[in-house]
Amino acid sequence: MSNLKDLSTKAAQCVKCGTCMANCPIYGETLSEVTTPRGKLSLIESLASGEIRLSKRLQDILFSCLACDTCGESCPNNVKVGEILLAARKELVNHRGLSPAKRLIFRHVLSSLRAMPLFLRAGSLLQGLFLKKIPQGSGLHLRFSLPFLNKKRLIPALAKNFFCDYQPLLAQAQPEKKRVGFFVGCVNNYLFPRIGDATVRLLNRNGVSLITPSDQNCCGLMAFGAGDWSSAQKCALANIAAFETYNLDTIITSCASCAATLKTFYPQMFKDADDKTQKRVNRFSSAIMDISQFLTQELDSPSALYKTLHQQEKLPRITYHDPCHLKRTLGISREPRELLQSLSHLEFVEMADASKCCGMGGTFTITHYDLSMNILNHKLDTLEAMDVDMLATGCSGCLLQFMDGIHQKGLKTKVVHLVEALEREEGSELDHR
């Protein structure tokens, strides 16, 4: 348990002041000391010192966490709480193993270049057997309860055609000013190819050609967050191999969680690898840019992105939710706002607590659905009071979470990806609730 001892040394930097508790979304709902960041860090220390033993209860507590890193952000002692908790999950999995369901999904589907598309293609054909269309809605509900999916949940339909299947390897701009790689991400590939389409159109119109290797894999975040680093590493190596053939200096992604994984978590998960592997990982990770960062930093005039529309008397109002992986992991919050504020066809309105976690947390929303929705409901109350027409965000996970919550609460706000708001042309409909 030498790794656990290292983690314990890091956890011991926490002086248990409790400053971070006020902002922890889980503590805010449970009011249970053991779920606080300092509670979890204390348990890691006790485990390393042999005071307590590995148990299902301990595992449940360490997984009662959104990995949002709000605690790390608000810690005056700069304790890397998020990083410590994620590494502790890995130690738990190393010692207790994965559940059969997670083993099957992570080791044999998610990290397999062949199995994942095959599995989802079959799912796309058969989804009508398990799911029914919601009248006047843009999603599906389960026909019957399943142990791992709540029946109330809104489930977006799998796309008929997956983005990486129909998108050419090179979407060339005319004239071409720049050529960059495009990491699509599973949600955008299999559920919302329209986000990929909007990204391609937006960048092509601005002279940027996109290289989209079709043999790119899932980023691996779900496995990484669940402590299965070996499956996540397998995804990482497949992605690095898929892109390094093209020798690109910049690879963009329009999913904040993918961006955080490729840029920040890949170097973390290979920190003990050999020099050659570390170099490959670091070269790949340093090329990664979130789309909002790319648009504001790399294009000469971001405001030239948009078609100036006929000014209406009252513009539709749009607000923005900061994905945790974009704001806290990558430090990006100014760029999406700058882009939204420069639009001529929408009025940007700031939302209170815009960077508060939406409660998604990867598999957290599956394992703790009711708690996850309670956390989201605070944001939905704010949205309802603001009376905005649209909510934009830059993360596929947040999109899914808001679509579900907004549908269940019966709000009129439409949920869009940032690129869809930017790319919107006059007359196009944004009905993605």
Ligand code: SF4
């Ligand atoms: S990562 Fe988020 S949910 Fe987890 S302990 Fe920290 S603040 Fe709470």
Ligand code: SF4
């Ligand atoms: S993690 Fe930081 S803010 Fe939270 S209790 Fe420990 S020292 Fe205080």
